[in-house]
Amino acid sequence: MIELDEIDRQILHNLATDATQSAGALGRKLNLSQPATWRRIRRLETAGIIKGRRLRLNAEALGFGVTVFLGVKLARKGQISLEDFERAVSAIPEVQTVEHVLGLYDYRLRVVARDLSDFERVLRRRIMTLPGAGDVEANVLLSEERLPGPIG
Structure with missing residues:
Protein backbone atom coordinates (compact mmCIF):
# COMPACT_ATOMS: atom_id res chain seq x y z
CA MET A 1 0.00 0.00 0.00
CA ALA A 47 -0.97 0.79 -7.03
CA GLY A 48 -4.57 -0.31 -7.61
CA ILE A 49 -6.10 2.66 -5.81
CA ILE A 50 -7.75 3.86 -9.02
CA LYS A 51 -9.36 0.76 -10.53
CA GLY A 52 -10.83 2.45 -13.57
CA ARG A 53 -13.16 5.17 -14.72
CA ARG A 54 -16.76 4.35 -15.47
CA LEU A 55 -19.59 5.97 -17.28
CA ARG A 56 -22.63 6.34 -15.00
CA LEU A 57 -25.83 6.13 -16.97
CA ASN A 58 -29.10 7.63 -15.82
CA ALA A 59 -31.34 4.55 -15.77
CA GLU A 60 -34.50 6.62 -15.42
CA ALA A 61 -33.66 8.70 -18.50
CA LEU A 62 -33.18 5.43 -20.40
CA GLY A 63 -36.68 4.28 -19.45
CA PHE A 64 -35.83 2.23 -16.35
CA GLY A 65 -37.81 4.04 -13.67
CA VAL A 66 -37.55 1.40 -10.94
CA THR A 67 -34.44 0.19 -9.13
CA VAL A 68 -34.75 -2.71 -6.70
CA PHE A 69 -32.18 -4.16 -4.34
CA LEU A 70 -32.87 -7.84 -4.14
CA GLY A 71 -31.56 -10.17 -1.44
CA VAL A 72 -31.33 -13.75 -2.72
CA LYS A 73 -30.81 -16.81 -0.54
CA LEU A 74 -29.67 -19.92 -2.36
CA ALA A 75 -32.10 -22.81 -1.86
CA ARG A 76 -29.69 -25.71 -2.19
CA LYS A 77 -26.24 -24.73 -1.03
CA GLY A 78 -23.75 -27.34 -2.04
CA GLN A 79 -25.94 -28.63 -4.87
CA ILE A 80 -25.15 -25.64 -7.05
CA SER A 81 -21.88 -23.85 -7.29
CA LEU A 82 -21.71 -20.17 -6.50
CA GLU A 83 -19.98 -19.64 -9.84
CA ASP A 84 -22.92 -21.21 -11.71
CA PHE A 85 -25.40 -18.93 -9.95
CA GLU A 86 -23.21 -15.85 -10.50
CA ARG A 87 -22.73 -16.66 -14.17
CA ALA A 88 -26.48 -17.18 -14.70
CA VAL A 89 -27.59 -14.07 -12.81
CA SER A 90 -24.92 -11.93 -14.50
CA ALA A 91 -26.41 -12.85 -17.88
CA ILE A 92 -29.68 -11.08 -17.02
CA PRO A 93 -29.43 -7.57 -18.54
CA GLU A 94 -31.62 -5.94 -15.90
CA VAL A 95 -29.25 -7.07 -13.14
CA GLN A 96 -26.75 -4.23 -12.75
CA THR A 97 -24.64 -5.58 -9.87
CA VAL A 98 -24.15 -8.95 -8.22
CA GLU A 99 -22.63 -8.93 -4.74
CA HIS A 100 -21.86 -12.08 -2.74
CA VAL A 101 -22.55 -11.05 0.87
CA LEU A 102 -22.44 -12.43 4.38
CA GLY A 103 -25.69 -12.30 6.31
CA LEU A 104 -29.29 -13.38 5.96
CA TYR A 105 -29.00 -13.54 2.16
CA ASP A 106 -26.23 -14.98 0.01
CA TYR A 107 -26.42 -12.36 -2.75
CA ARG A 108 -27.47 -8.76 -3.14
CA LEU A 109 -28.54 -7.72 -6.62
CA ARG A 110 -29.25 -4.29 -8.04
CA VAL A 111 -32.01 -4.72 -10.60
CA VAL A 112 -33.49 -2.06 -12.90
CA ALA A 113 -36.87 -2.30 -14.58
CA ARG A 114 -39.18 -0.06 -16.56
CA ASP A 115 -41.85 -0.19 -13.83
CA LEU A 116 -43.05 -2.50 -11.06
CA SER A 117 -44.87 -4.86 -13.41
CA ASP A 118 -41.69 -5.12 -15.51
CA PHE A 119 -39.75 -5.89 -12.32
CA GLU A 120 -42.27 -8.60 -11.44
CA ARG A 121 -41.73 -10.15 -14.88
CA VAL A 122 -37.93 -10.09 -14.44
CA LEU A 123 -38.26 -11.57 -10.96
CA ARG A 124 -40.67 -14.37 -11.90
CA ARG A 125 -39.34 -15.32 -15.31
CA ARG A 126 -35.62 -14.70 -14.96
CA ILE A 127 -34.39 -14.50 -11.38
CA MET A 128 -36.64 -17.06 -9.66
CA THR A 129 -35.94 -19.61 -12.40
CA LEU A 130 -32.19 -19.46 -11.83
CA PRO A 131 -30.53 -22.64 -10.61
CA GLY A 132 -30.43 -22.55 -6.82
CA ALA A 133 -32.55 -19.41 -6.34
CA GLY A 134 -34.49 -19.60 -3.08
CA ASP A 135 -35.93 -16.93 -0.80
CA VAL A 136 -35.79 -13.31 -1.99
CA GLU A 137 -36.38 -9.95 -0.36
CA ALA A 138 -36.97 -6.84 -2.46
CA ASN A 139 -36.26 -3.26 -1.45
CA VAL A 140 -37.38 -0.59 -3.92
CA LEU A 141 -35.06 2.41 -4.21
CA LEU A 142 -36.88 5.66 -3.43
CA SER A 143 -33.99 8.11 -3.83
CA GLU A 144 -30.22 8.02 -4.04
CA GLU A 145 -27.51 10.46 -3.00
CA ARG A 146 -23.94 10.01 -4.12
CA LEU A 147 -21.58 10.64 -1.24
CA PRO A 148 -17.91 11.46 -1.80
CA GLY A 149 -16.67 8.59 0.37
CA PRO A 150 -13.77 8.44 2.81
CA ILE A 151 -11.28 10.23 0.53
CA GLY A 152 -13.37 13.42 0.10
Missing part, protein backbone atom coordinates in the same frame (compact mmCIF):
# COMPACT_ATOMS: atom_id res chain seq x y z
CA ILE A 2 1.34 3.42 -0.91
CA GLU A 3 1.24 6.48 1.29
CA LEU A 4 -1.22 9.11 0.12
CA ASP A 5 -0.37 12.76 0.62
CA GLU A 6 -2.81 15.66 0.50
CA ILE A 7 -2.31 16.17 -3.27
CA ASP A 8 -3.08 12.48 -3.92
CA ARG A 9 -6.27 12.84 -1.86
CA GLN A 10 -7.25 15.97 -3.80
CA ILE A 11 -6.66 14.15 -7.09
CA LEU A 12 -8.85 11.25 -5.94
CA HIS A 13 -11.58 13.59 -4.72
CA ASN A 14 -11.59 15.54 -8.00
CA LEU A 15 -11.62 12.40 -10.15
CA ALA A 16 -14.39 10.87 -8.01
CA THR A 17 -16.42 14.01 -8.69
CA ASP A 18 -15.62 14.15 -12.43
CA ALA A 19 -13.50 11.37 -13.92
CA THR A 20 -13.52 13.05 -17.35
CA GLN A 21 -11.10 15.79 -16.28
CA SER A 22 -7.83 15.87 -18.17
CA ALA A 23 -4.54 15.75 -16.26
CA GLY A 24 -3.88 19.30 -17.45
CA ALA A 25 -7.18 20.67 -16.13
CA LEU A 26 -6.77 18.80 -12.88
CA GLY A 27 -3.19 20.04 -12.54
CA ARG A 28 -4.31 23.64 -12.99
CA LYS A 29 -6.79 23.21 -10.12
CA LEU A 30 -4.08 21.78 -7.87
CA ASN A 31 -1.16 23.99 -8.98
CA LEU A 32 0.68 21.07 -10.61
CA SER A 33 2.04 20.66 -14.10
CA GLN A 34 0.22 18.31 -16.46
CA PRO A 35 3.11 15.76 -16.45
CA ALA A 36 3.33 15.79 -12.63
CA THR A 37 -0.43 15.27 -12.36
CA TRP A 38 -0.35 12.47 -14.93
CA ARG A 39 2.52 10.72 -13.06
CA ARG A 40 0.54 10.86 -9.82
CA ILE A 41 -2.60 9.49 -11.50
CA ARG A 42 -0.56 6.72 -13.14
CA ARG A 43 1.05 5.84 -9.77
CA LEU A 44 -2.42 5.62 -8.16
CA GLU A 45 -3.60 3.36 -11.00
CA THR A 46 -0.51 1.13 -10.80
Whole structure:
Protein backbone atom coordinates (compact mmCIF):
# COMPACT_ATOMS: atom_id res chain seq x y z
CA MET A 1 0.00 0.00 0.00
CA ILE A 2 1.34 3.42 -0.91
CA GLU A 3 1.24 6.48 1.29
CA LEU A 4 -1.22 9.11 0.12
CA ASP A 5 -0.37 12.76 0.62
CA GLU A 6 -2.81 15.66 0.50
CA ILE A 7 -2.31 16.17 -3.27
CA ASP A 8 -3.08 12.48 -3.92
CA ARG A 9 -6.27 12.84 -1.86
CA GLN A 10 -7.25 15.97 -3.80
CA ILE A 11 -6.66 14.15 -7.09
CA LEU A 12 -8.85 11.25 -5.94
CA HIS A 13 -11.58 13.59 -4.72
CA ASN A 14 -11.59 15.54 -8.00
CA LEU A 15 -11.62 12.40 -10.15
CA ALA A 16 -14.39 10.87 -8.01
CA THR A 17 -16.42 14.01 -8.69
CA ASP A 18 -15.62 14.15 -12.43
CA ALA A 19 -13.50 11.37 -13.92
CA THR A 20 -13.52 13.05 -17.35
CA GLN A 21 -11.10 15.79 -16.28
CA SER A 22 -7.83 15.87 -18.17
CA ALA A 23 -4.54 15.75 -16.26
CA GLY A 24 -3.88 19.30 -17.45
CA ALA A 25 -7.18 20.67 -16.13
CA LEU A 26 -6.77 18.80 -12.88
CA GLY A 27 -3.19 20.04 -12.54
CA ARG A 28 -4.31 23.64 -12.99
CA LYS A 29 -6.79 23.21 -10.12
CA LEU A 30 -4.08 21.78 -7.87
CA ASN A 31 -1.16 23.99 -8.98
CA LEU A 32 0.68 21.07 -10.61
CA SER A 33 2.04 20.66 -14.10
CA GLN A 34 0.22 18.31 -16.46
CA PRO A 35 3.11 15.76 -16.45
CA ALA A 36 3.33 15.79 -12.63
CA THR A 37 -0.43 15.27 -12.36
CA TRP A 38 -0.35 12.47 -14.93
CA ARG A 39 2.52 10.72 -13.06
CA ARG A 40 0.54 10.86 -9.82
CA ILE A 41 -2.60 9.49 -11.50
CA ARG A 42 -0.56 6.72 -13.14
CA ARG A 43 1.05 5.84 -9.77
CA LEU A 44 -2.42 5.62 -8.16
CA GLU A 45 -3.60 3.36 -11.00
CA THR A 46 -0.51 1.13 -10.80
CA ALA A 47 -0.97 0.79 -7.03
CA GLY A 48 -4.57 -0.31 -7.61
CA ILE A 49 -6.10 2.66 -5.81
CA ILE A 50 -7.75 3.86 -9.02
CA LYS A 51 -9.36 0.76 -10.53
CA GLY A 52 -10.83 2.45 -13.57
CA ARG A 53 -13.16 5.17 -14.72
CA ARG A 54 -16.76 4.35 -15.47
CA LEU A 55 -19.59 5.97 -17.28
CA ARG A 56 -22.63 6.34 -15.00
CA LEU A 57 -25.83 6.13 -16.97
CA ASN A 58 -29.10 7.63 -15.82
CA ALA A 59 -31.34 4.55 -15.77
CA GLU A 60 -34.50 6.62 -15.42
CA ALA A 61 -33.66 8.70 -18.50
CA LEU A 62 -33.18 5.43 -20.40
CA GLY A 63 -36.68 4.28 -19.45
CA PHE A 64 -35.83 2.23 -16.35
CA GLY A 65 -37.81 4.04 -13.67
CA VAL A 66 -37.55 1.40 -10.94
CA THR A 67 -34.44 0.19 -9.13
CA VAL A 68 -34.75 -2.71 -6.70
CA PHE A 69 -32.18 -4.16 -4.34
CA LEU A 70 -32.87 -7.84 -4.14
CA GLY A 71 -31.56 -10.17 -1.44
CA VAL A 72 -31.33 -13.75 -2.72
CA LYS A 73 -30.81 -16.81 -0.54
CA LEU A 74 -29.67 -19.92 -2.36
CA ALA A 75 -32.10 -22.81 -1.86
CA ARG A 76 -29.69 -25.71 -2.19
CA LYS A 77 -26.24 -24.73 -1.03
CA GLY A 78 -23.75 -27.34 -2.04
CA GLN A 79 -25.94 -28.63 -4.87
CA ILE A 80 -25.15 -25.64 -7.05
CA SER A 81 -21.88 -23.85 -7.29
CA LEU A 82 -21.71 -20.17 -6.50
CA GLU A 83 -19.98 -19.64 -9.84
CA ASP A 84 -22.92 -21.21 -11.71
CA PHE A 85 -25.40 -18.93 -9.95
CA GLU A 86 -23.21 -15.85 -10.50
CA ARG A 87 -22.73 -16.66 -14.17
CA ALA A 88 -26.48 -17.18 -14.70
CA VAL A 89 -27.59 -14.07 -12.81
CA SER A 90 -24.92 -11.93 -14.50
CA ALA A 91 -26.41 -12.85 -17.88
CA ILE A 92 -29.68 -11.08 -17.02
CA PRO A 93 -29.43 -7.57 -18.54
CA GLU A 94 -31.62 -5.94 -15.90
CA VAL A 95 -29.25 -7.07 -13.14
CA GLN A 96 -26.75 -4.23 -12.75
CA THR A 97 -24.64 -5.58 -9.87
CA VAL A 98 -24.15 -8.95 -8.22
CA GLU A 99 -22.63 -8.93 -4.74
CA HIS A 100 -21.86 -12.08 -2.74
CA VAL A 101 -22.55 -11.05 0.87
CA LEU A 102 -22.44 -12.43 4.38
CA GLY A 103 -25.69 -12.30 6.31
CA LEU A 104 -29.29 -13.38 5.96
CA TYR A 105 -29.00 -13.54 2.16
CA ASP A 106 -26.23 -14.98 0.01
CA TYR A 107 -26.42 -12.36 -2.75
CA ARG A 108 -27.47 -8.76 -3.14
CA LEU A 109 -28.54 -7.72 -6.62
CA ARG A 110 -29.25 -4.29 -8.04
CA VAL A 111 -32.01 -4.72 -10.60
CA VAL A 112 -33.49 -2.06 -12.90
CA ALA A 113 -36.87 -2.30 -14.58
CA ARG A 114 -39.18 -0.06 -16.56
CA ASP A 115 -41.85 -0.19 -13.83
CA LEU A 116 -43.05 -2.50 -11.06
CA SER A 117 -44.87 -4.86 -13.41
CA ASP A 118 -41.69 -5.12 -15.51
CA PHE A 119 -39.75 -5.89 -12.32
CA GLU A 120 -42.27 -8.60 -11.44
CA ARG A 121 -41.73 -10.15 -14.88
CA VAL A 122 -37.93 -10.09 -14.44
CA LEU A 123 -38.26 -11.57 -10.96
CA ARG A 124 -40.67 -14.37 -11.90
CA ARG A 125 -39.34 -15.32 -15.31
CA ARG A 126 -35.62 -14.70 -14.96
CA ILE A 127 -34.39 -14.50 -11.38
CA MET A 128 -36.64 -17.06 -9.66
CA THR A 129 -35.94 -19.61 -12.40
CA LEU A 130 -32.19 -19.46 -11.83
CA PRO A 131 -30.53 -22.64 -10.61
CA GLY A 132 -30.43 -22.55 -6.82
CA ALA A 133 -32.55 -19.41 -6.34
CA GLY A 134 -34.49 -19.60 -3.08
CA ASP A 135 -35.93 -16.93 -0.80
CA VAL A 136 -35.79 -13.31 -1.99
CA GLU A 137 -36.38 -9.95 -0.36
CA ALA A 138 -36.97 -6.84 -2.46
CA ASN A 139 -36.26 -3.26 -1.45
CA VAL A 140 -37.38 -0.59 -3.92
CA LEU A 141 -35.06 2.41 -4.21
CA LEU A 142 -36.88 5.66 -3.43
CA SER A 143 -33.99 8.11 -3.83
CA GLU A 144 -30.22 8.02 -4.04
CA GLU A 145 -27.51 10.46 -3.00
CA ARG A 146 -23.94 10.01 -4.12
CA LEU A 147 -21.58 10.64 -1.24
CA PRO A 148 -17.91 11.46 -1.80
CA GLY A 149 -16.67 8.59 0.37
CA PRO A 150 -13.77 8.44 2.81
CA ILE A 151 -11.28 10.23 0.53
CA GLY A 152 -13.37 13.42 0.10
